[in-house]
Amino acid sequence: MMFKSSFFVFLELLKRDLRGFWREYPNKLFDTGFMFFTNMIVFAYLMPKQGLDASYGVFLMFGAIASFGLIEIVGRVGVLLADIDGERAISQTMILPVSAKMVFCYIAIYWALTSMLLSVLLFPFGKLLLWDRFDLGQISFIRLIPIYLSANLFYGVFALWLTSILKGMEGLNTLWMRIINPIWMFGAYFYSWQASFKLSPIIAYASLINPMVYIMEGIRSAGLGQKGFLPYGACLAILWGFIILFGILATKRLKKRLDCV
Amino acid sequence: MDSVFLRIRQVSKTYFSHGKPFKEALKKVSFDIQTGEVLGLLGVNGAGKTTLSSILASLHPPTSGDLLWGGQSIYKNLFQFRKKIGYCPQNPNVEKHFSLEENLITIGKCYGLSSERVKERVNILLQQFQLQPYAKANVSQLSGGYRQRFLIARALVHEPAFVILDEPTVGLDPHIRREMWEVIKGLHLQNVTVLLTTHYLDEAESLSDRVCLIHDGIIRTIDTPDNLKRYHQKNNLEEVFLKFVDDPTSAIFNSVSVEHDV
Numbered sequence: 001m002m003f004k005s006s007f008f009v010f011l012e013l014l015k016r017d018l019r020g021f022w023r024e025y026p027n028k029l030f031d032t033g034f035m036f037f038t039n040m041i042v043f044a045y046l047m048p049k050q051g052l053d054a055s056y057g058v059f060l061m062f063g064a065i066a067s068f069g070l071i072e073i074v075g076r077v078g079v080l081l082a083d084i085d086g087e088r089a090i091s092q093t094m095i096l097p098v099s100a101k102m103v104f105c106y107i108a109i110y111w112a113l114t115s116m117l118l119s120v121l122l123f124p125f126g127k128l129l130l131w132d133r134f135d136l137g138q139i140s141f142i143r144l145i146p147i148y149l150s151a152n153l154f155y156g157v158f159a160l161w162l163t164s165i166l167k168g169m170e171g172l173n174t175l176w177m178r179i180i181n182p183i184w185m186f187g188a189y190f191y192s193w194q195a196s197f198k199l200s201p202i203i204a205y206a207s208l209i210n211p212m213v214y215i216m217e218g219i220r221s222a223g224l225g226q227k228g229f230l231p232y233g234a235c236l237a238i239l240w241g242f243i244i245l246f247g248i249l250a251t252k253r254l255k256k257r258l259d260c261v
Numbered sequence: 262m263d264s265v266f267l268r269i270r271q272v273s274k275t276y277f278s279h280g281k282p283f284k285e286a287l288k289k290v291s292f293d294i295q296t297g298e299v300l301g302l303l304g305v306n307g308a309g310k311t312t313l314s315s316i317l318a319s320l321h322p323p324t325s326g327d328l329l330w331g332g333q334s335i336y337k338n339l340f341q342f343r344k345k346i347g348y349c350p351q352n353p354n355v356e357k358h359f360s361l362e363e364n365l366i367t368i369g370k371c372y373g374l375s376s377e378r379v380k381e382r383v384n385i386l387l388q389q390f391q392l393q394p395y396a397k398a399n400v401s402q403l404s405g406g407y408r409q410r411f412l413i414a415r416a417l418v419h420e421p422a423f424v425i426l427d428e429p430t431v432g433l434d435p436h437i438r439r440e441m442w443e444v445i446k447g448l449h450l451q452n453v454t455v456l457l458t459t460h461y462l463d464e465a466e467s468l469s470d471r472v473c474l475i476h477d478g479i480i481r482t483i484d485t486p487d488n489l490k491r492y493h494q495k496n497n498l499e500e501v502f503l504k505f506v507d508d509p510t511s512a513i514f515n516s517v518s519v520e521h522d523v
Contacts, residue, residue, distance in 0.1 A: 097340035
């Protein structure tokens with residue numbers, strides 16, 4: 001009964017927010033597409049003229065698809081933080097017949113969905129940009145769909161956890177510099193884990209604490225084939241470990257921060 | 262049938278900063294709220310009114326103590342209790358990116374109202390609070406007064422049995438304030454229980470069946486406005502309140518009709 005009530009509210013809130021997101025979707029899609037476009041032009045067309053391998057554009061495209069949604073989600077961290085510090089519209093949600101855990105779950109899933117809705121169209125866009133350099137037939141969709149869904153869900157719970165640890169809006173800058181930037185740069189976005197292993201096994205093993213590594217390696221092994229990347233199954237399993245871990249931490253901290261029942 | 266809607270028992274609330282207590286906002290507060298009454302909650306800023314309201318709305322948990330509804334702790338049947346509550350908070354906690362209509366429809370549906378009933382209720386409330394011209398407007402586009410009306414309308418979408426109004430008429434023009442009074446009187450006629458937190462003494466005197474004076478997290482007095490005026494030999498509630506503010510801990514305010522623990 002309690003779960004049914006909670007789930008019903010969860011769906012209503014999700015429906016409302018997705019309707020709201022739909023209005024801003026074209027604008028946000030343009031922004032994401034534009035950033036993707038600039039990345040592809042530089043790494044697939046300009047950098048090869050400077051000696052970079054011609055296949056690097058395709059390699060980077062999968063990383064971009066896997067991670068650009070995070071930028072959208074981190075923006076939403078700022079919105080939620082501003083609300084918590086300000087008028088607290090979230091408090092209206094917290095008195096609905098729904099458990100606090102379900103509210104946090106709805107926020108994480110809503111964020112994950114927005115991230116997915118923005119990045120999913122980068123697949124056909126990437127094909128258009130890279131055309132004959134990229135064969136859609138090489139993608140294993142059975143592998144790609146689970147890792148893509150899991151990656152975006154991870155961003156949702158991770159962003160929720162970030163919201164719970166930041167003291168306020170002033171922490172947003174620090175968030176970009178100290179958290180998002182290093183996990184992205186050392187998260188196998190520009191290189192494969194194997195490349196870091198060649199440089200230094202210590203660095204490579206140390207980077208395994210970074211969840212982005214599993215997202216990048218997992219999505220590339222689904223899109224470009226297993227060879228040269230960490231095992232797909234391990235990436236998916238470990239990523240789910242991170243989803244559960246950050247989900248639990250975010251719920252505990254936010255519940256305390258919002259002082260809710 | 263039990264005439265008590267809610268029993269507040271030994272409710273305390275302590276706020277913590279860096280793990281250490283820094284403010285005891287409520288200190289073992291105990292009283293009953295009768296079914297169908299309008300209970301005015303009065304006190305100076307920082308007395309504990311908003312803390313008490315938010316605990317009754319189940320937004321925040323008490324540090325200790327309990328709220329009994331139908332003889333049981335509300336926390337044992339939280340969702341059923343929440344379906345009975347309408348809460349209009351002091352701060353305008355609105356989802357600004359949605360229209361008034363969207364906000365009201367979502368809230369109504371979250372409380373389990375059917376689509377038809379939600380539409381019916383939304384139309385009634387938009388009309389009652391003269392919000393129809395703004396139905397499709399975003400809440401962020403509303404002026405303070407209209408936003409306040411919207412907050413009250415939102416609290417009433419699901420026809421709650423218990424409405425908590427935390428300073429609902431702050432910032433409203435005098436004639437709108439009077440209209441809000443009529444809304445509260447209307448709720449009273451429908452046997453809806455109302456907790457009214459206000460700084461306007463005329464409002465409390467005109468609308469409340471009983472008035473609760475709170476100071477420093479302690480309920481000092483609960484009684485009818487007439488009894489308070491008679492007891493303190495004052496002409497109106499404002500004079501009683503001013504006397505209370507002068508010396509809230511005086512024995513005269515701590516001996517009148519405060520309900521004790523069961």
